[in-house]
Amino acid sequence: MTDLAKELAAVVGPAHVLTDPAVAMSYLVDWTGRWRGTCRLVVRPGSTEQVTAVIAACAAAGAPIVPQGGNTGLVGGGVPVDLPEAVLLSLRRLTDLGPVDRNGTVVAGAGSTLASIQQHAHAAGWDLGLDFASRDSATVGGAVATNAGGVRVLRYGDARRQVLGVEAVLASGALVSHVDGPMKESAGYDLGSLLAGSEGTLGVLTRVRVRLVPQLPARAVALLAVDGVAEAQAVLDSVQSEVDGLTAAELFLRDGLSLVLAATGAAPPFSRGWPAYLLLECGGRVDPLEALASVLADQAEVRDAAVASDATGRAALWRYREAHTESISAAGVPVKLDVGLPAAGLADAEYAIRAAVDEVAPGARVIIFGHLAEANLHVNVLDAPSDRVDAVSDAVLRTVAERGGSVSAEHGIGRAKPRWLGLTRSAADIAAMRRIKSALDPDGLLNPGVLFDR
Numbered sequence: 399m400t401d402l403a404k405e406l407a408a409v410v411g412p413a414h415v416l417t418d419p420a421v422a423m424s425y426l427v428d429w430t431g432r433w434r435g436t437c438r439l440v441v442r443p444g445s446t447e448q449v450t451a452v453i454a455a456c457a458a459a460g461a462p463i464v465p466q467g468g469n470t471g472l473v474g475g476g477v478p479v480d481l482p483e484a485v486l487l488s489l490r491r492l493t494d495l496g497p498v499d500r501n502g503t504v505v506a507g508a509g510s511t512l513a514s515i516q517q518h519a520h521a522a523g524w525d526l527g528l529d530f531a532s533r534d535s536a537t538v539g540g541a542v543a544t545n546a547g548g549v550r551v552l553r554y555g556d557a558r559r560q561v562l563g564v565e566a567v568l569a570s571g572a573l574v575s576h577v578d579g580p581m582k583e584s585a586g587y588d589l590g591s592l593l594a595g596s597e598g599t600l601g602v603l604t605r606v607r608v609r610l611v612p613q614l615p616a617r618a619v620a621l622l623a624v625d626g627v628a629e630a631q632a633v634l635d636s637v638q639s640e641v642d643g644l645t646a647a648e649l650f651l652r653d654g655l656s657l658v659l660a661a662t663g664a665a666p667p668f669s670r671g672w673p674a675y676l677l678l679e680c681g682g683r684v685d686p687l688e689a690l691a692s693v694l695a696d697q698a699e700v701r702d703a704a705v706a707s708d709a710t711g712r713a714a715l716w717r718y719r720e721a722h723t724e725s726i727s728a729a730g731v732p733v734k735l736d737v738g739l740p741a742a743g744l745a746d747a748e749y750a751i752r753a754a755v756d757e758v759a760p761g762a763r764v765i766i767f768g769h770l771a772e773a774n775l776h777v778n779v780l781d782a783p784s785d786r787v788d789a790v791s792d793a794v795l796r797t798v799a800e801r802g803g804s805v806s807a808e809h810g811i812g813r814a815k816p817r818w819l820g821l822t823r824s825a826a827d828i829a830a831m832r833r834i835k836s837a838l839d840p841d842g843l844l845n846p847g848v849l850f851d852r
């Protein structure tokens with residue numbers, strides 16, 4: 399054991415310092431299999447005090463620190479790529495959940511999974527406004543660090559909007575903590591907002607105070623077949639103006655559904671295939687199915703429809719959408735891009751993205767799905783030759799930027815996209831971000847290579 403390993407073992411216990419690369423392997427490869435790293439050790443503290451001591455020891459040894467939660471991130475931000483001297487700091491043991499207070503807030507350890515917070519909230523009659531398919535592994539620390547979105551953004555906003563306060567350890571070893579007190583506050587800088595979306599580059603989150611939302615006991619889901627993205631948008635526009643309680647509006651296309659059917663063995667939702675599918679969910683205190691169905695009956699763009707308000711039926715319809723990420727991975731290691739676009743012109747943007755990929759990687763498959771209400775498309779490119787991966791990213795992200803879009807809507811920049819940050823953020827923005835980074839982490843110890851090129 400090196401001196402640092404011994405020092406950390408004294409803090410967290412020898413069982414929680416992993417120095418054998420074979421044992422550490424699951425921490426060193428990302429969910430997609432695209433990002434692989436090495437590190438000098440993995441450390442798994444079990445309390446805020448231990449995180450503080452670990453960071454102080456790493457700082458004294460000059461060891462870069464890569465924070466990691468559930469390792470479900472899709473931009474390589476939690477994997478120490480080209481950082482053999484790094485310490486991988488796993489926050490997964492920080493799973494304490496405090497009581498739900500009468501205002502519907504709860505303080506969660508950063509390593510709590512979204513599913514565990516949801517269950518905890520349900521038991522108290524509340525719910526978490528944040529949800530997505532990796533809920534059983536993704537941690538609240540990781541979700542806040544990436545400013546994750548997911549399927550409820552339409553109703554409740556992204557991860558940043560759920561944060562009422564954070565506790566975090568800075569690179570200096572200082573603990574900033576503001577997870578108690580009143581619901582409302584305007585006393586000084588909001589460190590929670592600053593750390594949301596910072597991807598482990600400004601501080602290590604140890605606890606998060608999240609606001610919960612009222613539980614909606616009745617839900618209805620509709621899966622609609624349509625002729626394309628523009629038609630899906632037209633239906634969504636009508637539903638948004640005529641139906642109360644819309645919580646989700648998700649888009650997927652014919653080729654994505656084919657991969658899902660192949661990977662899951664599920665039966666197709668309709669007797670024939672259609673170019674595009676829109677999944678809508680409404681929630682309320684009374685069953686919203688009738689109201690939703692009556693608005694949908696008037697939509698000329700809807701070619702076929704399946705609806706459900708019972709839990710099993712809803713889950714079966716959601717599965718067609720939620721199984722996309724795993725089904726795409728079952729077909730290969732994709733180039734994963736997550737972009738935000740202006741809603742106007744979304745259908746044109748879809749064609750332009752496909753054309754841009756075809757130009758640099760002819761024959762590659764482009765699987766697009768996403769969160770329609772925010773015009774957030776997940777662009778997955780399969781079968782691109784390994785020497786064309788950067789060209790594919792460049793072509794897609796420039797196409798998006800030319801249309802006024804963003805190079806990241808909810809997955810973050812990570813290690814995948816620092817060179818394209820300037821397509822979305824101005825030089826002045828990036829200079830201000832760099833000044834904040836050097837003020838809080840002057841030696842660049844926290845997650846080097848993420849957000850900014852090394």
Ligand SMILES: Cc1cc2nc3c(=O)[nH]c(=O)nc-3n(C[C@H](O)[C@H](O)[C@H](O)COP(=O)(O)OP(=O)(O)OC[C@H]3O[C@@H](n4cnc5c(N)ncnc54)[C@H](O)[C@@H]3O)c2cc1C
Nearest residue numbers: 467468469470471475530537539540541546547548598603
């Ligand atoms: C099947 C699937 C579906 C998904 N769907 C969505 C979706 O709909 N919407 C969406 O936004 N994302 C989605 N994701 C991406 C991913 O799940 C989220 O970004 C998630 O929030 C990451 O959480 P994590 O705990 O796994 O973080 P990690 O992957 O472990 O880390 C992500 C980043 O956060 C940093 N980090 C982690 N924990 C901390 C901490 N405690 N303090 C400081 N920094 C930290 C890491 O350094 C890294 O930069 C999906 C992923 C999968 C695999």
